[in-house]
Amino acid sequence: MNIFPEFKNKKIVIWGFGIHGNGPAAVKFFSQNSANILVTDLKTKAELTDSLNGIKDIPNVEYVLGEHRESDFINADMVFRSPAIPKEVPLFKFIKDYEIEIQMAEGFFLKYSKTKNVIGVTGTKGKTTTSTLLTEVIRDQGLNVYQAGTPGNSAMDLVTKVTPTDWVVLEISSWDCEGLDENKVSPHVGIITNISHDHLNRYASYKDYAMSKVSIFKYQNLDDFFVTIKDGEFTKDFLDISKSKNILIDTNSQEYDFSSAHLKGEHNVRNMALCFEVAKVLGFDLQKTKKAILNFRGVPYRQEELGEINGVLFVNDSAATAPVAAISGIKTYLDKSPVVILGGADKKLDYSGLVNYVLETKVDYLLLKGTATDIYVNLGLDASKVYDDFETAIRCAFNIAKNKNGVVLLSPGTASFGMFKNEFDRGDKFNLIFNELKNEN
Missing domain, CATH: 3.40.1190.10 (Mur-like, catalytic domain)
Structure with missing residues (x-):
């Protein structure tokens, strides 16, 4: 194992512990190198349970959760920043004004x-x-x-x-x-x-x-x-x-x-x-x-073919969080009669190209409730096809696809926040419902 003595006894602030792994990995690294570690995140302990469990056996880590305090940064030797924290937040300038080193993974x-x-x-x-x-x-x-x-x-x-x-x-x-x-x-x-x-x-x-x-x-x-x-x-x-x-x-x-x-x-x-x-x-x-x-057979959540149920192929493309990605997904399966599940949270993108493509190709679609979905509807998609329950939408898509041996394609073209933690949570729930349907049929 490579050891870095320059971090011994240094105060390292982990700014944004997060849920994707960088926070726990940073704590482990700096602990192995005998640093003094403070973890701070706007999320609460309950919201970070899974991430915190990964470092529960690491001693001498101070936690400030549910808030960020300027006082925790003043004497830091290094701040390890989560990519989810924009440079535009006032605390970033505060840290820079104190000439504290900022690092990312x-x-x-x-x-x-x-x-x-x-x-x-x-x-x-x-x-x-x-x-x-x-x-x-x-x-x-x-x-x-x-x-x-x-x-x-x-x-x-x-x-x-x-x-x-x-x-x-x-x-x-x-x-x-x-x-x-x-x-x-x-x-x-x-x-x-x-x-x-x-x-x-x-x-x-x-x-x-x-x-x-x-x-x-x-x-x-x-x-x-x-x-x-x-x-x-x-x-x-x-x-x-x-x-x-x-x-x-x-x-x-x-x-x-x-x-x-x-x-x-x-x-x-x-x-x-x-x-x-x-x-x-x-x-x-x-x-x-x-x-x-x-x-190579691809990676999860990216046009991932889960399998067939009664002649209907289920495809998990939950990582399609932008309109261009959803268009790519629809194009791939256009000749297989897809029923596309679209919609979710807005990221200030232009959705007109995706909506026009859906209308021009006349693909079957269902919509998941969200701020981007409201824009889809304003641009011409059918408001009666909006669902606020994910499982109900998937089951409905399955029933439509069964009539033509088609494809149930989850390719939302939007972010997932609101109904889900993130696109991976959305994808996992899609997989879970697919397995339930498979057991039923």
Whole structure:
């Protein structure tokens, strides 16, 4: 295990403990390195029960839950910030005014990791599929590889673990990219899968959101690689900043024949092509790479085919939290008579394209109650198809799909807050109801 004596007896404030794993992983890391730790979160102890259970045996941790107090930060040597906390909150400026170091998981990992064999993946959609597939590609080369940046897989868990020869694939959100800027670090290979409208409730403009991704390659040098799509809306802006080797993907190239792959859809052709190009520039065995790509079956919550009930296929695409992702899901199954479950919480996005696509294709749909669903209805979808009970909506979709051996497709195109904790909770509940229906039939 790698030990970092520079943290011994230092006061570390974990600002935003959260429910996705970075908070507990940070507590474990700094505890192993003999730091003095204070955890603070606006959520209560009851709301954080699952996360807190993961560190219940770690002694000498102070907790301030249900509030953030300025006094807890004044004497801190470092603040470890959750990506869920925007830089615009007043407390961020307060911490900066005291010249206290602020770190985030992925940026911290890149600064302190013993390996430089790191591939970072960001973008609006396709991050998890691409990073998971890349992990499989690297593993099939006979190399030791870790994946981090997804819920439950914090990069902080790897800081003490990785060796100089290990490979690491990091999924990095736009919020996590802010942590790279803090340290002026980028991974050896930086990938931007695509850019589309998302998270505009947190950014001043669409371009601000797009440019929040540039730290994935901004601090690279000529020995590093920046990989993205050739025809991306912001590709030229990215290339104006890049100082590394630029690899541009043309998904129309005949080189990318993935017709026999398990992954379907135009968006997945892009994801597979990105992985193939990374393998090429890293000098991997391309025959093994192609085999890994074709054999890959995808990841949970992303057009995940759960199985059939009475001839009806159930597809869990709960991670489709933006309109463009829902359109991709519908396109994939359009020739299989889908009944699409749409709707949820608004993220200040433009939903007109999705609504128009639903109306033009005349797909069957049901709507889940939420602030974005109100917008769907105002744009022309049928208010009588709104459900405030998830199970009832799924059962209704099943009954419609049974009449045509169709598909029940959960691809909401919105955030999940309100009815669910997050998109993963929404996906888990969909799986649970699918299993109940399977047992009944």
